[in-house]
Amino acid sequence: GAGGAAAAGAGGATPPSSSSDPAEPSPGGALAQVCDAVVLPALVLRPDGLELFETNWVEYVRRDAEGADADTRRRAAAELARALVERFPRGAGALFSRAAQRLLAEAQAGGPAAWRAKDAALYLVMALMARRGERAPGVSSAAAVAAAAASASTSAPAPVVDIPSFFAAHVAPELASRAAGPPDAPNGPGADVLAADALRFLSSFRHLLPAAALAAATPALVALLRVEAAVVHSYAAIALERLLAPQRVVLPAAAAAAAAVAPGTTARSSPSVVVSPPLVPREVLRPQLEPLLSALFAAFELPDSSENEYLMRCVARVLAAAGPDVGPFAPQALAQLARMALEAAANPSHPLFNHSLFESVAVLVRAAAAAGEPALAAVEGALFPAITAVLQNDVQEFHPYVFQVLAQLAEARPLAPGVCGGAGGGAAAGSAAAAKQPATTLPPAYLQLLRPLLAPAFWERGANVPALARLLRALLLRAGAAVVAEAQLEPVLGVVQKLISSRGAADAESGRTALALLRGVAAAGGAAALEPYLPTLWGLLFARAQAARTPRFARGLLAFASGFAVVRQSAAALAASVDAVQPGLFAGGLLRHLWAPALASLAAAGAPEAERKLACVATGRVLAECAAV
DSSP states (O other): OHHHHHHHHTTSBOOOOOOOOTTSOOTTTHHHHHIIIIIHHHHSOOHHHHHHHHHOHHHHHHHHTSSOOTTSHHHHHHHHHHHHHHHSHHHHHHHHHHHHHHHHHHHHTOSTTHHHHHHHHHHHHHHHHTSTTSOOTTOOSHHHHHHHHHHHOSSOOOOSBOHHHHIIIIIHHHHHHHHHSOTTOTTOTHHHHHHHHHHHHHHHTGGGSOHHHHHHHHHHHHHHTTOSOHHHHHHHHHHHHHHHSOEEEEOOHHHHHHHHTSTTOEEESEEEEEEEOOSSOHHHHGGGHHHHHHHHHHHTTSTTOTTOHHHHHHHHHHHHHHGGGGGGGHHHHHHHHHHHHHHHHHSOOOHHHHHHHHHHHHHHHHHHHHHOHHHHHHHHHHHHHHHHHHHHTTOGGGHHHHHHHHHHHHHTSOOOTTOOOSSSOOOOSOOHHHHTSOSOOSOHHHHHTHHHHTOHHHHTSGGGHHHHHHHHHHHHHHHHHHHHHTTOHHHHHHHHHHHHTOOSGGGTTHHHHHHHHHHHHIIIIIHHHHGGGHHHHHHHHHHHHHHHOOHHHHHHHHHHHHHHHHHTTOHHHHHHHHHTTSTTHIIIIIIIIIIHHHHHHTTTTTOOHHHHHHHHHHHHHHHHHOTTO
């Protein structure tokens, strides 16, 4: 009775009843001595831990939030407590539950050490509640949580605390109190340490908290981004990023059946993979979006956080989660990101920060592409100075990102007149309607990049090749005529030859990349310009197919050959170009050993509809027009 009353007073702590099982030691014996003399003293934050909190936030977060503190006394004590509860669930569970209650009561009594007692209590509760199936990361629906818990253990004792009640009584007040206080914590670090504990509790057990509690906590999280302590605003960013992320979890078989029918969830690739919407939906995020973005970008100005990877990861997640709602705030956000990219380019020493920065830029580019040409032009105007500076200063760490962003911007522009970019085919260029339209749909700035992009130094760096090839193909499909007119076709084919001739595991995709570029040239109306080079190209492609053929390379070769036949409106011209390498090679080699097997595999491989249609049309032309076939 007294234990139950104490549990109710502690706001959610519900210790399991003592057991008379002789296999469990008495809670008042050796277990109590271990708890009082070993575990609880080691859980109190030591001076070196507090110093780390205040002076080296990166290491503190790495140890605390990312589990890199295995060599500390505090983590060792928590692991000991968890092991004892798992070995003696009733006796040790009741003992440590009462210990948490005592620490909370000590904190409520006030005094200089009150915050240390509550910090130890929160650390103990988080360590004990993270065991077995009581937390199912990634599961956001109630049905999936229940199924996962049921499958974890049918004989597990009552939990040490009730998570929602404990959050409401002891965690949410800490969030609200620190959010309402000044950014600089004038009364010492205690308030910041407890705020960090509360944020980590919310992040760890977010799946077990009611939606109303998470929605109510969101404004406090936004306010905590402005706290000067780097640990606090980093933890606030971590919590927000996780709350806004789609939830994906692989469930045990028993849980998968129950979760599959839960509302708001979808199965991906197997019934055991469940994907649910974010825990904080867009409707809750919408009114907080302006203060949230303002607080995030202001946090980069706080001490030691100019390249805070957790803040930038949160920026990327917020922009993605906001969807079309980000439109009014996109110009300011893009200006901030462009400025930060220029600053980071001077000394690119934080790869995770840089990755999230360009991920944020990509989200805004995608939003601008959906908004229309004026928004796209504004994005180009904001980004091109930074992109130009990166390329001129040869900031190699940023090259793959810059090329991807440029490709994304170019792909948002319409195709050149008469071009079909679906699978490398295209309508015949040169009709009267097409002739009256401009030869390119790209602004001049893109064409000025063409010559530098073909420099061999860029293509020698393997990390650049996928993004460079994507960008070059986008330019070909929108300015192919200009490429041919300015005598840039031979440099493009030089790049293709280099990619085809690549060898090794790192170059496994280089053949497909080369074929994609060739399809871009053919689709852009350069098929006739390609004809003088075709015997050499066919020889290189067949040599590559013979030395390192893969199903995907064969399908790429089929797409290129099909596109050539359709664009030139002549399968006979295709056959003649192949037979120029070796008489009879078209029917006896290409069709028999590459074309037919690749054609048969298109449907099973999930090829796009446009690629399948192109192959069918080209195959019909070959059957109807080639006498040798």
